[in-house]
Amino acid sequence: MSGQALKGHLDLLLLAVLSDGAKHGYLIITELRERSDDEFDLPEGTVYPALHRLAKGGYLSSEWTVVQGRRRRTYRLTDKGRGALGEHRLAWQSFSDAIGSVLKGVPWPDTP
Amino acid sequence: MSGQALKGHLDLLLLAVLSDGAKHGYLIITELRERSDDEFDLPEGTVYPALHRLAKGGYLSSEWTVVQGRRRRTYRLTDKGRGALGEHRLAWQSFSDAIGSVLKGVPWPDTP
DNA sequence: GGTTGACACCTAGGAAAACATAGTGTAGGT
DNA sequence: ACCTACACTATGTTTTCCTAGGTGTCAACC
Numbered sequence: 001m002s003g004q005a006l007k008g009h010l011d012l013l014l015l016a017v018l019s020d021g022a023k024h025g026y027l028i029i030t031e032l033r034e035r036s037d038d039e040f041d042l043p044e045g046t047v048y049p050a051l052h053r054l055a056k057g058g059y060l061s062s063e064w065t066v067v068q069g070r071r072r073r074t075y076r077l078t079d080k081g082r083g084a085l086g087e088h089r090l091a092w093q094s095f096s097d098a099i100g101s102v103l104k105g106v107p108w109p110d111t112p
Numbered sequence: 113m114s115g116q117a118l119k120g121h122l123d124l125l126l127l128a129v130l131s132d133g134a135k136h137g138y139l140i141i142t143e144l145r146e147r148s149d150d151e152f153d154l155p156e157g158t159v160y161p162a163l164h165r166l167a168k169g170g171y172l173s174s175e176w177t178v179v180q181g182r183r184r185r186t187y188r189l190t191d192k193g194r195g196a197l198g199e200h201r202l203a204w205q206s207f208s209d210a211i212g213s214v215l216k217g218v219p220w221p222d223t224p
Numbered sequence: 225g226g227t228t229g230a231c232a233c234c235t236a237g238g239a240a241a242a243c244a245t246a247g248t249g250t251a252g253g254t
Numbered sequence: 255a256c257c258t259a260c261a262c263t264a265t266g267t268t269t270t271c272c273t274a275g276g277t278g279t280c281a282a283c284c
Contacts, residue, residue, distance in 0.1 A: 039209075046271055180250085
């Protein structure tokens with residue numbers, strides 16, 4: 001799964017993971033990996049800039065905390081972010097359905 | 113659906129549309145639009161370069177024809193292209209399922 | 225006491241894809 | 255004469271994701 005695997009749907013994933021409570025970046029990465037059954041094992045260089053971008057856009061709020069000597073930046077969905085999550089999700093459904101429509105009728109190698 | 117929505121899945125779509133026979137670029141565009149129920153209304157500047165890229169990579173073969181005074185470049189899946197179609201399709205399924213897994217448990221605004 | 229590994233963050237830069245834009249030319253209708 | 259649909263090409267821009275580094279804490283092990 002190398003190469004750019006996400007292709008524009010990263011925001012959806014990040015917003016989705018944050019929908020059930022505030023989390024810090026590193027935790028977001030591990031949770032994304034677990035919830036996707038290792039399909040999304042994202043490098044930090046992908047996730048951190050994306051979080052910054054979302055925060056800058058007003059979709060997330062962030063605050064610093066220190067837990068056992070380690071500083072963490074904790075992100076939380078804003079109202080705008082929650083709205084965007086819904087929109088992204090609808091867009092994903094349309095997109096996904098459309099791919100399904102195009103793929104429909106394309107035969108698999110073996111199946112008769 | 114503005115912004116770049118396709119992001120890496122364009123190849124899958126093009127290969128899929130070509131799976132039932134050779135077609136020229138313009139027809140591919142219209143067929144993609146119809147088969148996706150207007151979801152994928154791709155500009156020429158997106159499709160043509162992608163076709164060239166796929167042809168250059170050996171996934172498609174192309175030949176010029178002239179139909180009623182208009183020259184057409186007709187594309188056809190190669191064996192490599194057909195193989196790639198299968199791979200892209202599997203990758204899409206994994207990807208799509210993984211998104212579904214992450215999205216699972218994220219509540220919709222209204223539904224209880 | 226030093227090293228390793230998990231934790232936790234950051235940024236600069238590059239590659240590539242998708243798109244915007246503009247151009248070339250034919251055919252057919254009004 | 256003009257416009258629309260057809261059909262392809264070339265060039266530039268933007269955005270996104272990733273690579274590849276760097277900083278620092280803590281716990282465990284040797």
